[in-house]
Amino acid sequence: MFLENLVNAFDVGIDKTRIGLAQYSGDPRIEWHLNGFSTKDAVIDAVKNLPYKGGNTLTGLALTYVLENSFKPESGARGDVPKIGILITDGKSQDDVIPPAQILRSAGVELFAIGVKNADENELKAIASEPEETHVYNVADFSIMSTIVDGLTRKVCDGVEQQDKDIKRDPSAEETASPPQDLVTSEVTAHSFRVSWTHAPGSVEKYRVVYHPTAADVLEEIVVGGTENSVVLQNLNSLTEYEIAVFAVYRSAASDALRGSEITLALPTVSDLEVYEVTDNSMRARWRDAEGASGYMILYAPLSGETTDERELKVDESVTDVELTGMIPDTEYTVTVYALFGEEASDPVTVQETTMSLRPPRNLRVTEVDHSSVRLNWDAVSRKVKGYRVLYMKTDGVQTSQVDLGPVTNVYLKNLSPLTEYTVAVFALYDAGQSEALSGGFNTKLVPAPFSLMTSQVTSESFQVSWSHPARDVVLYKMAWSPTEGGQEREIMLSGAVNSYVIQDLSPFTQYKVSLSAIYEDEMESNPVVVLENTLGWTTEVPTTFPSTTAFVHLGVINLWVDEETPFSMRVNWEVLDSDVEQYKVTYVSADRTEETVLVSGNRRSVILQPLLSDTRYKITVTPIYADGESAAMSKASIGKTLPLSGPSNLRVSDEWYNRFRISWDGPQFPTLGYRVIYQPISVSGPALETFVGDDVSTLLILNLLSDTEYSVQVIASYSTGSSQPLTGKGKTLLLGVKNLSTYQVLSSSLCAQWQPHRHATVYRVVIESLLNGQKQEVRVGGGASRECFFSLTPNTQYKISVYTLLQDTEGPAVTTMATTAPAPTQPPTAPPTTIPPPTIPPAKEVCKAAKADLAFLVDGSWSIGDDNFQKIIRFLYSTTGALDVIGPEGTQVAIVQFSDDARTEFKLSSYSDKEALLDAVQRITYKGGNTKTGMYLHPQTE
CATH class of the missing domain: 2.60.40.10 (Immunoglobulins)
Structure with missing residues (x-):
């Protein structure tokens, strides 16, 4: 639209203002020359249909290109009229603009530079003619380019008027811009040569020498004075052809180019x-x-x-x-x-x-998801891994947490927010750096509510409520109670360490609803749990008189609970309201063990008991010891149970092969001594085999297995105190055997077997066994074979044919089929002798009578030919060999090879020395069948 408005401001015509346009990016191109259109409407129509080019910004190259291609007589440039160049760009050039702009201005072209948006104003000033105030325009956006049309038009017209005056005043303006002559190169080296020429006529101000490698478009140039007629081009590439153009630059024009070429010498390269x-x-x-x-x-x-x-x-x-x-x-x-x-x-x-990439970990798995914790497992990928880095963050958050680990493949993340989506990335750490991330995510669960809520010690005015802690990170409990028939609800906040509370000041004969919820560190509150209880009626109590005493009353331990259970330890926690406890005696005993005791300082409220038996209940008693001694009445007892010995998890089978497969598993949370791996065939009888691997191993390639056999696999974690429950699974090896085994051409004394070959077979062992007397025949054929025939068999007998597939030293199980040979044929009665006419032998062709050669036919006998077409091939072979004259060493020797998956020599060059026997042998060739593998057999198969 800007160009259209600009064109509209001029009187366009062949003898008035001529307008040309070049578009540039990485390489400039002329859209139309100055003499391309002779009317304003034609120019505007071309502007409207101007295609967008795209590419990089090489403004310097474009300025040179315009000088050499646009402002030339053959392109419509006139020597006696002003020349205007208007550059429009929106960015900084990626090449140097100063030399080409100077040359263009020196050639009499008045340059205007229009920058839009991201244009470099200093670069625009370097391009434009002086004064820059009237020749440089810079607008903030393409949408406001129309605002500069009027001002630009006035300045262009002013420039035209001034140039026109200068041209009419300057008698040299009429001077013809003639090129120099006689380009000569000399002093050629690997990196330089000299260019010389004969001066152009007239007042030449400068000479421009432009050069570039023939195979490249990157232009270089040197400008010398008008009195010079040679220049040395330096810093050239060796053994490279350079194109050279020399221009004579006059006051207001530049000549056509004097062109030539030269090849630099070469330095030897590697x-x-x-x-x-x-x-x-x-x-x-x-x-x-x-x-x-x-x-x-x-x-x-x-x-x-x-x-x-x-x-x-x-x-x-x-x-x-x-x-x-x-x-x-x-x-x-x-x-x-x-x-x-x-x-x-x-x-x-x-x-x-x-370079090879640092392989990231694989197969991220999320387990043991809780409201504030989760376990992540992954598969190791390289022995070069020095450790792993785990980054995790709330999906909608910005703060990232990081855990750096050694060469282990799992991590337990704690202190997470409940009911929150997390994004996680696991990186493998190498000496050379950090791998790409293995990414994943998980959602934590809702904070758990208290459980086992119950009531006890019910009276007419009170009852006790007790519960079990849902998690270790409970901060507070919120308890509320009210009559179920309606009435005021009361509420109390309790410490997260207590697990019981006595509700008092209740009404007799009333049912109450009690709700309890847990509040956690991040102020998340669980769903409430509810219990109902009825108070008793009024009771009459007989006052009891107690003797007065001044003795100090000890309150003892008031609460006791167990947490942080492992297979070998647990933590015991308690509360006490006394401040004068000097020590605590913690005793613990299992059902079949002696009692053990540990003493704890009076300023502590917890102790870890270890080592313990796994999966065992312990009775634990905490007794305070005061200065005046201990009292069993002040003690508190509870029951704790250690965890079972945790086993591995997530058994996976991969890399199945004919005699092996790989198993992988995730290690348990607690360190082990190692793992027992037990595997035994399921589908066939065989002993159970066992191996042991260390704690740092989580994958094992099991070798020397039977082909096509399913195995049961057990992985058991070993500890110093015993073994975990087994992690069980199944794996199966691949079938090393052929498919579609069948028989064909079953006669009384012979039969043939065929099969679909196995892609990895190296050898087949084919066995035929008589079920009548146990006699066997065995043969070995190549891995590409797909059939085998057996002869000298007993008529009317059942045979078992077995094909064993071998891959190197590994033999697969037998694939078998059954076939019964045909009964022996009934011998016809002996016929009286008759005179049999000799067979008709085709006469030799005249052209073949003098032939003496070794002639071999390579015949395709694959399934794609078919029986009918194969008979046509036989007739072709018969007629072709029948055209020969002398058969044998003195004439033509003939051999025939039939091929499909493997080749079969029907007869050799030396097999027949007379034409009758040869033709009979051709007619007795049987169809082979199989796949087409021509290339394997295009080498001599005959003698």
Whole structure:
């Protein structure tokens, strides 16, 4: 729209204002030349249909391109009219704009620079003609470009008027811009050569020498004075052809180019550069030496522009194999080798290779999810892993928590928020850095409510409520009670350490509803649990008179509970209202053990009991000891139970093969001595086998198994005090055997077996056994075979055919089929002798009578041919061999090979020496069948 408004401001015509347009990005192109359109409507229509180009911003290249292609007579440029260039850009150029802009201005082109949005104003000023106040425009957005049309138009017209005056005043304006002549190159080296020319006529102000490699579009140029007629082009690539163009620059125009080319000499370079032994942080490079080199320089750097970690290595001329170290994993590197010749270096030889990635952990699994904790498990991937880093955060939060671990494959996360979605990432840590993340997530559960809520010690005015702690991180309990028939509800907050409370000041003969909820550290409150209880009626009590005493009354232990149970320990906690306890005596005993005692300081309220028996109930008593002694009446007792010996979990079977499979499992929460792995075949009889692995092992490849056999697998964790319950599973090896075994061509004394080959077979062992007398025949055939025939069999007898598949030294189970040979044929009565006419032998073709050659037919006998077509092949072979004259060493020898999965020689070159026997043998060839594998048999099969 901006261009359309701008064009509308001018009087366009072939003898008035001519308008051309070039669009540029990485490479400029002419949309239309100055003489492309002769009317304003045509120009506006072309503007409306201008296609968007896209690409990088190379403004300097575009300015040079316009000078060489737009402001030329053949493109519509006129020598006696003002020349205006209007540049529109929205960004900073990726190449240098100053030299090409200066040359364009020197050629008499008045330049206006319009920048939009992200344009660099300093660059615009460097491009535009002076004064910059009237030749530089910079707007904030494309939408407001129309605001500069009027001002730009006035300035362009002012420039046209001024240029027109200058042209009419300058007699040299009429001077023809003629190019220089006689381009000559000389003084050629590997990196430079001299360019010379004959001066152009007239007042030449400058000469522009533009050059670039023939195979590249990156232009370089040198500008010399109008009195110079040669220049040395330096810093060139060796053994490279350069295109050269020399322009004569006059006051208001530039000539056509004088063009030529030259090839620089070459320095010997290294050859056959390759990298090998690639790891995650290194690779080796080797090459073939360069003749005469004094040494080599190797540069290697990541291909990505995000880092400048380029490294340099120099070696003497005897070294052509080096190790490159300190690389970044999973990064593409360029490796460049220069041959050094004193202070000079040859052209570089470069290869690219990517380092191996640091493999991340696999198969993240979430278990033991609670309201404030979870267990994460994953599979290890490499022995190079030094440890793991676990990052986790609330999915809708910003604060990230981190746990760094050793080479273990599980972590127990605690102090989580309940009913919250978490995102987790697990990284493997290597010497070379950190792997990509194994990501996942989980949702914590709602905080648990108290359980086992019950009442006791009911009177007419009170009763006691007791409960079990739902979790260790309860801070408070909120208890509320009210009559079920209606009445005021009362509420109280209790310490998270208590598990009972006596509700008093109740009404007799009344049913009460009591609700209890747990409040946690993050102020989350559980759902309430409810219990109902009825108070008793009034009772008359006889007052009891107690003798007065001044003795101090001890209150003793008032609450006792057990938590943090493990298979070998538990923590005992208690509360006491006395402040003068000197010690606590903690006794604990199981059903079949002697009582044990531990003394605890009076300022403590908990103790860990260990070592204990796993999965065992203990009676625990805590007795306070005062200065005046201990009293059993002040003690408190409770029951605690240790956890069973935890076993492994999540048994997985993978990498199944014909004689092996891999099992993996997740270790238990508590450290073990190791694992017993027991495996035994299920589908066949066989002994149970056992192996033991250490605590740091969580995967095992079980070898030497039977093919196509299902195994039961048990993994048992071993502890110093016993073993866990077994983790059981099943695994099955693959079938090492053929499919679709069947028989065909079952005759009285022979039969053939065929099968679908096994893709990994190396050999087949084929056995046929008579069920009448047990006689056997056995043969071994190659892994590509799919059939075998047996002869000399007994008529009317049942046979078992077994095919065993071998993969290297591993033999699979037999695949069998049954077949019964046909009865022996009835012999016809002896016929009287008759005279049998000799067979008709086809006459030899005239062209073949002098033939003497060894002729071999390679015949496709695969299933795709079919019986009918195979008979056509036989007739073709019959007629072809029948056309021959002399058969045998003195004439033509014939051999025929039939192939499918494997080849079968029907007869050799030396088998027949007369035509009649050869033709008879051709007619007796039987159809083979199988897959088509032509390439395997295109080598001599005959003698």
